[in-house]
Amino acid sequence: MAEEVVLLDSWASMFGMRVRVALAEKGIKYEYREEDLKNKSDLLLQMNPVHKKIPVLIHSGKPICESLIIVQYIDEVWNDKSPLLPSDPYKRAQARFWADFVDKKVADAGIKLGSTKGEEHEAAKKQFLEILKTLEEELGEKPYFGGETFGFVDVAFVTFYSWFHTFETFGEFSTEAEHPKIIAWAKRCMQKESVAKTLPDQQKVYEYVLGVTKRSLGE
């Protein structure tokens, strides 16, 4: 049965990267289409009319939106290898809870690092480090958030690693100094081909964000 898999994405998006990592983990062949977020394609607007955002996975012509929903879909459809969610319902609930935590907390806190000054900036830095501390505690002594194997929460959070240099520069802190276990975990994930081949270079992401920031300030 011919199965067409298309991904509408943007190279620097940590959300799109989650889908790319999941597809790579499962060994799924797909067509990657880079979207210009300032000039969104008709296909994107048609496939995600509600949010008009990437990533969108199109499987046999049908769109799936929202990165963690896409990752769960991939895990359920291509269930013959590399399971991302555990099989035990309680462990699955914990994985969903923590992936939801990453979704609710990390991106917003990261944005604040770049968009605040003075006292607000100090508060943003404190908040971001608190979030990393909570995640570090949840990781504990486990090699991955998923336990012995790379799983759903690892996919949800590791893509932010490509943005760490950006967050650290705007936030004026070092993750290695504050929360070394997080860095050790990220480097462990980077030894996986699916992660290493997906995450862009941190410097490249930083230069991209600087360019975007300069343009938006110049408008």
Place this chain on the structure above:
Amino acid sequence: MAEEVLLFGVWGSPFSRRVEMALKLKGIQYKYFEEDLTNKSPTLLKYNPIHKKIPVLVHNGKPIAESQVILEYIDETWKGYPIFPKDPYERANARFWAKFIDEKCLPGIFNACWGEEKQHENAVKEACELLKHLENEIGEKKYFGGEAIGFLDIVANFIGFWLGIFEEASGTKLLTREEFPKLSNWVGVFVSSSGIKENLPPARDKLIAYFRSQFGTGSTDATK
């Protein structure tokens, strides 16, 4: 093995009522603990240290938090009434709209009812645009889940019941039959469905009064 299911909730919260609806649909016995959100119990804080919120389900001593996560857990743990569809695409679709309701509709509707007065007209317009998506999604179906109540119907309990409460408390009408005939139909069917109607908060006036006391009497002006 004796099974122990505990639920920490608040009588007027759509989030904890979602969990009760799911438990009742599955026929699961549970012990309910009413929380005072101004004075959270040490037990709640122990079971949900990260967010310190209700609802929390505790199954044989193990806590699960976040209403949508709890609903997935309930469906995976107890057989019987199916809450989620079987097909992965339909499951993704249900999760998409559930996220839309919690992340977009709730704040949008709240803003329309209790936001800044000068933004009121815009807020109402935006909230109606959000509800339009749900009007299109329900289409000709009896329930969001098809022929029977499913995950998305349970999550949409906010639209099914609490939206009406918000409208009465704030004086802002959003879900009109003229603009939203299909969604209005669904509301009627939903609140009278077995498994749901017994699990809606009683004392409607008390609930309206509660929201008024929390958020004010609304951002509409008296001449509307």
